[in-house]
Amino acid sequence: MKTKVQVIGAGLAGCEISHYLAQKGYFVTLxxxxxxxxxxxxxxxxFAELVCSNSLRSNEITNAVGTLKAEMRLLGSLVIEAAEFAQVPAGASLAVDRVKFSDYITTKIKNNPSIEVVEKEVVDFDASIPTIIATGPLTTPDFQTKIQTLLGTDDFYFFDAVAPIVKKESIDMNKVFRKNRYEKGETSDYLNCPMNKDEYTKFYQELIHGEVAISHLAGEAELKYFEGCMPVEAMAKRGEQTLLFGPMKPKGLRNLDGANNYAVVQLRQDDAKDSLYNLVGFQTNLKWPEQKRIFQLIPGLENAEFVRYGVMHKNNFINSPKLLNLGLQLKTNPNIFFAGQITGVEGYVESSVTGIISAINLDRWLKGLELLTPPSTTVTGALIHYINNASNTDFQPMKANWGIVDDIPDLNKRENKVLKKTLLHERAIEDLQKYLNKI
Ligand SMILES: Cc1cc2nc3c(=O)[nH]c(=O)nc-3n(C[C@H](O)[C@H](O)[C@H](O)COP(=O)(O)OP(=O)(O)OC[C@H]3O[C@@H](n4cnc5c(N)ncnc54)[C@H](O)[C@@H]3O)c2cc1C
Incomplete structure (x- = not known):
């Protein structure tokens, strides 16, 4: 008799999970x-509906999301199989006919005798059955309540309020200084980008006239959101001085030589490896090219490489750094795993791959084996290590990017960026293969 497992949510992650566990000999209720x-x-x-863009983004191996796809092919991803079946021309990107894509996955799932599909809203579930929750960024309100009861209200989030993140190696360290406000704390943790009045005025003018993105979720929820967490450009529009009392406050941040600054942008370390920094308080709804253009006016960030731009939209996700282990298993109840965007990864392929890793680990756990996640030399592993190690007081979702992948020592000195990324790709594939040999 087959062991029963249940999967909640037939989105990208849920379909990957069901497909994997059915292949492993389980009987899956989806x-x-x-x-x-x-x-x-x-x-x-x-099922597996692509809600917005029909692109799964770059297919190029020198792009981290392209390498992620290469890893997913090795992991036997149903999503990549469907995308290649439904592919439409899109240059270096993997774009799909979204109807053909979802039909392909739905047929595979529904025709699988080891998967029983139950079309109902889960508001509660039998936690004695091994369960993977993959209800995504639009988890139904009643189930949100259930998850909050399970995890605690403080550890379930409703919105992204993401500030941009830049690579540390791209910051001009000659222009920034390290200091905490009022020199509090034993170490100097923040990088500070000082501005004089002229620099601030120019920056301010560009910011208030920057082009903003139209949100796909305009409406009441978003308005409530804006009350609670104001985008930097919206805050700026309240008056020229507003930012000087908010995220660009210079108080307590004199230069190392003691000089006063007119305004200061603070950068905070974003990852355990100290390779990424976020712009503190700069959550934004500006269009991505506008973010690059305007934020590069900040002294020290003229050549900043953005590994993630700011975004603002509705998104349910949990406090994974606090709640999950590296196998995506709930620390307080090993019978429950989480996968997909609800874990705090962001994007179609990122969500899908966490589905595969959670399924691998549920299977291993049920067999009494050690949980295993690929190393952070792979893009898959780097994403999961990121959501595991990120700050649990200010956790925000993450997409695939090279900034979260372990660097190759001495590689930064090489001038050829393509070569560097090719080497990162080759190492990722080699290490993912080693992972597959272990599981
Ligand atoms: C508006 C919007 C636009 C986006 N655009 C993009 C984009 O262009 N590119 C990109 O890469 N990413 C985009 N994303 C992110 C995208 O949603 C995720 O990348 C991906 O779909 C998440 O996969 P998932 O499997 O975690 O969740 P989903 O694909 O959303 O699947 C979750 C499934 O769970 C079901 N479900 C929810 N609650 C319950 C319940 N109580 N009981 C049973 N089933 C339930 C849902 O109906 C859904 O089918 C967007 C997200 C949103 C919200």
Whole structure:
């Protein structure tokens, strides 16, 4: 008799999980709510719906998300199989006919005799059955409540308020200084970008006239969000001095030579490896090219490489650094795993790959084996290590990028960026293969 497992959510992650566990000999009950409880964003009747863009982004191996796809091929990803079946021309990107893509996955899932699909909204579940929760960024409100009860209200989030993140190696260290406000604390943790009045005025003018993105989730929820967490450009529009009392406050941040600054942008370390820094308080809804153009006016950031731009949208995700182990298993209840965007990764392929890793680990756990996650030399592993090690007081979602992947020592000195990324790719594939040999 097959062991029963349950998966909640037939999105990208949920379909990967069900497909993997059915292949491993389990009997999977897969719950999906959207056909009985529609939401305004997911409108098709089929599973693994791509809600916005039809692109799974770059396929180039020198791009971290391209390498992630190469890793997913090795992991036997159903999402990549479907994407290649439904591919449409899109240069170096893997874009799909979204209907064909979802139909392909839905047929595979529904025709699998080891998967029982139950079209209902889960509001509670039998936690004695091994369960993977993959209800995504649009988890239904009643199930949000259930998850909050399970985890605690403080560890379940409703919105992204993401400030941009830049690579430390791209910051001009001659222009910034290290200091904590009022020199509090034993170490100097923040990098500070000082501005004089002219620099501030120019920056301010560009910021208030910057082009903002139109949110896909405009409406009441977003308005509530803006009250709680103001985008930097919206705050700036309240008056020229507003930022000087908010995220660009110079007080307590004199230069190392004691000189006063007119304004200061603070950068805070974002990863355990100390390779990434975020712009503190700079959550933003500016279009991405505008973020690059305007934020590069900040002294020290003229050549900043952005590994993640600021975004603002509705997104349910949990405090993974606090709640999950590296196998994506809930620390307080090993019978429950989480996968997909709800873990705090962001993007179609990122969500899908956490589905595969959670399924691998549920299987291993049920067999009494050690949980295993690829190393952070792989893009898959780097994402999961990121959500595991990020700050649990200010956790925000992360996409695939080279900044979170372990660097190759001495590689920064090489001038050829393509060569560097090719080497990172080759190491990632080699290490993922080693991981596969272990599981
Ligand atoms: C509006 C919007 C636009 C986006 N655009 C992009 C984009 O262009 N590119 C990109 O890479 N990423 C985009 N994303 C992120 C994208 O949603 C995720 O990358 C991906 O779909 C998440 O996969 P998932 O499997 O975690 O969740 P989903 O694919 O959302 O799947 C979760 C499934 O769980 C179901 N579910 C929810 N609650 C319950 C319940 N109580 N009971 C049973 N089933 C339930 C849902 O109906 C859904 O089918 C966008 C997200 C949003 C919200």
């Amino acid at each position: 719950f999906e709510s959207k056909n009985v409880k529609p939401n305004p964003v997911q409108v098709s009747k089929t």
